[in-house]
Amino acid sequence: MEKTQAHEAYLMLEDGTIFKGKALGKKGTSSGEICFNTGMTGYQEIYTDPSYSGQIIVNTTSHIGNYGVKLESEEESSSVKIKGMVCNAYADTYYSRNTADGSLQDYLEKAGIVGICDVDTRQIVRHIRNAGVMNCIISSDIVDMAVLKGELDKCPSMEGLELSSAVSTQQPYFFGDENSKYKLAVLDLGCKNNILRSFAERGCYMQVYNAKTYLKEILKWNPDGFFISNGPGDPAAMDYAVDTVKAMLETGKPLFGICLGHQILSRACGISTYKMHNGHRGLNHPVKNLVTGKSEITSQNHGFAVSADSVTNSDEVEVTHINLNDKTIEGLKIKGKPAFSVQYHPEAAPGPHDSRYLFDDFVTLLAQG
Numbered sequence: 550m551e552k553t554q555a556h557e558a559y560l561m562l563e564d565g566t567i568f569k570g571k572a573l574g575k576k577g578t579s580s581g582e583i584c585f586n587t588g589m590t591g592y593q594e595i596y597t598d599p600s601y602s603g604q605i606i607v608n609t610t611s612h613i614g615n616y617g618v619k620l621e622s623e624e625e626s627s628s629v630k631i632k633g634m635v636c637n638a639y640a641d642t643y644y645s646r647n648t649a650d651g652s653l654q655d656y657l658e659k660a661g662i663v664g665i666c667d668v669d670t671r672q673i674v675r676h677i678r679n680a681g682v683m684n685c686i687i688s689s690d691i692v693d694m695a696v697l698k699g700e701l702d703k704c705p706s707m708e709g710l711e712l713s714s715a716v717s718t719q720q721p722y723f724f725g726d727e728n729s730k731y732k733l734a735v736l737d738l739g740c741k742n743n744i745l746r747s748f749a750e751r752g753c754y755m756q757v758y759n760a761k762t763y764l765k766e767i768l769k770w771n772p773d774g775f776f777i778s779n780g781p782g783d784p785a786a787m788d789y790a791v792d793t794v795k796a797m798l799e800t801g802k803p804l805f806g807i808c809l810g811h812q813i814l815s816r817a818c819g820i821s822t823y824k825m826h827n828g829h830r831g832l833n834h835p836v837k838n839l840v841t842g843k844s845e846i847t848s849q850n851h852g853f854a855v856s857a858d859s860v861t862n863s864d865e866v867e868v869t870h871i872n873l874n875d876k877t878i879e880g881l882k883i884k885g886k887p888a889f890s891v892q893y894h895p896e897a898a899p900g901p902h903d904s905r906y907l908f909d910d911f912v913t914l915l916a917q918g
Contacts, residue, residue, distance in 0.1 A: 556571070557570070557571060557689070558572040558665040558689040559687070559688050559689075559691070560685060561685060561686050561697050561701055562683055562685045563684045566676060568665075569668070570666055571639075571666050573634065573639055573654065573665055574634065574657030574660075574663055575657065575661050575663050575664075576663070577661075577688070577689065577690055578663060578689075578690060578697075579632050579663040580605075580684060580685065580687075581603050581605040581684065581685070582603060582682060582683070582685070582704075582852070583605050583635075583682065583685040584606060584827075584830055585606070585607040585670075585673070585674045585827075585830065587831030587832070588608075588830075588848075588899060590610075590899055591832070591898070592608060592613055592614075593623045594624070594743075595631075595850075596629045596631050596657075597624040597625045597629055598741055598779075599626050599630050599740070599781060600781050600809065601631045601850070603781055604707075604781075605631065606633070607636075607670055608670065609670055609671075611637050612637070612638045613634075613639055613666075614636075614640040614643055614652065615640035615642075615643050615644065617643035617650070617652055618650055618652070618656045619650055624742065625743060626716070626739075626742065628660065629657070629660040631662060632662075633665075633687045634663075634665075635664065635665050635666075636664070636666050636668075636670060637671075638666065638667070639653070639654070639666040639667075665689070677827065682826065682828065686704065707782070707824070708824045709783050709785065709786050710783050710786060711782050712739075712781040713787060714761060716739045716780065717760035718757055718758070719759060720759070722757050723755065724754075724755040727754050729749070729752045729753055730752040731752055731753045731754065731773045731915045732754055732755075732756070732773050733748055733773065733774055733775070733776055733915070734756055734758060734772035734774070735755050735757040735775075736758055736767075736775065736778060736793065736810075737780075738778045738810065738813070739780025739781050739809065740779065741898060743896040745757070746896075747905065748776070751912045752912065753912070756772070760789075761789050762793070763793065764800075768800075773802065773803070774802050774805070774914065775797045775805075776806070777790075777794060777806035777807070777810030777814060777890070778807060778809070778810050779807050779809050779850075779894065781809070783822075783824070784822045785816070785822055787813060790813045794817040795817045798883065801887070802887070803888065803911060803914035803917075804883075804887070804889075805890065805914075806889075806890035807893075808850065808893070808894060809853075810890060811890035812853055812855060814881070814883070815860075815866070815890070818866055818883065819859075819865065820860055820866065822856060823853065823856055827852075828850070828853075829850070829872070829893075830851075832899060832900040832901065833846055834848075834849045834872065835873040836870050836879045837870065838869065839868060839871065845901075845903035847879075847893040847894070847895075847897075847903065848894040848897040848900025849894060850894065854878065854892065855878045855881070855892070857877070864884070865883060866881045866884060868881060869889065870891060870893075872892075877892075879891060887917070891904070895907040
């Protein structure tokens with residue numbers, strides 16, 4: 550099995566804070582927005598989630614790599630999407646799980662991902678939790694801190710950054726059984742594989758479209774409903790998607806949005822979004838369903854959110870879910886239309902299955918026509 554590279558590496562934050570550790574993955578330099586995920590497992594699903602495009606992930610769990618990687622079955626897209634990885638203890642030795650396809654070190658190296666280990670991730674998380682999200686840079690080949698700072702300054706801010714067009718499918722493709730009962734058009738802003746699998750399990754045959762596809766092109770397939778996917782970047786920089794979703798709402802067909810899709814649907818209804826001090830990323834975020842009164846433990850990954858003040862001033866939407874930690878909006882329903890969205894990830898890959906009923910709710914809307 551591959552061994553962690555012994556040479557040193559550095560993590561520099563935008564505010565000048567520096568951490569020294571050991572190199573992991575590919576030797577080199579990479580920059581992006583730093584964020585932390587509190588999940589205890591599921592690192593491969595996290596690294597391949599398109600929503601993490603442009604970001605460097607801090608894994609808060611102590612040991613990473615101890616169960617290796619499994620190609621395809623635990624990947625949420627066709628490639629690793631993160632810009633870099635930070636962890637405390639990297640496990641050189643992993644248990645096989647009988648079908649493990651190799652070590653995480655080998656996986657990251659082949660994917661060209663620069664990482665750093667043997668750093669105090671608790672200290673890093675406490676720092677960015679208080680200071681707020683910021684850009685950072687990892688390097689295992691630049692030892693001059695002034696040069697490294699110069700490279701970091703070139704990294705663009707996530708606020709105002711449009712990334713969905715970079716991760717979206719370039720050509721439409723089908724997913725599921727063509728003999729399924731429902732035809733679902735998916736606007737791919739950075740869609741995870743398990744979302745598609747969740748729909749297919751419930752009788753949906755999907756055509757997945759590029760993020761910038763016009764509605765008139767989608768309607769040629771005559772779908773029964775629309776899904777707006779998760780994805781990376783700032784929703785305020787995506788007027789093209791907002792315009793498409795506005796047009797989708799006018800058709801009166803059922804519509805469902807997840808994460809970035811939730812934010813785009815909100816903006817299509819005139820509701821603003823904002824950059825959070827720190828996003829929600831992990832597998833144990835508590836959410837309350839205001840319709841049923843029940844709570845759910847949810848999987849989350851977002852750095853932007855829907856403005857509560859903007860929702861209060863809107864007569865188009867009804868809040869259906871709230872975050873029990875900070876009261877941010879986690880779900881909306883469009884009044885008078887078969888359309889709703891949630892900020893979190895009911896497909897939960899990785900994560901709990903508390904919220905998978907949302908797929909059933911949407912299929913019920915499809916059945917009602």
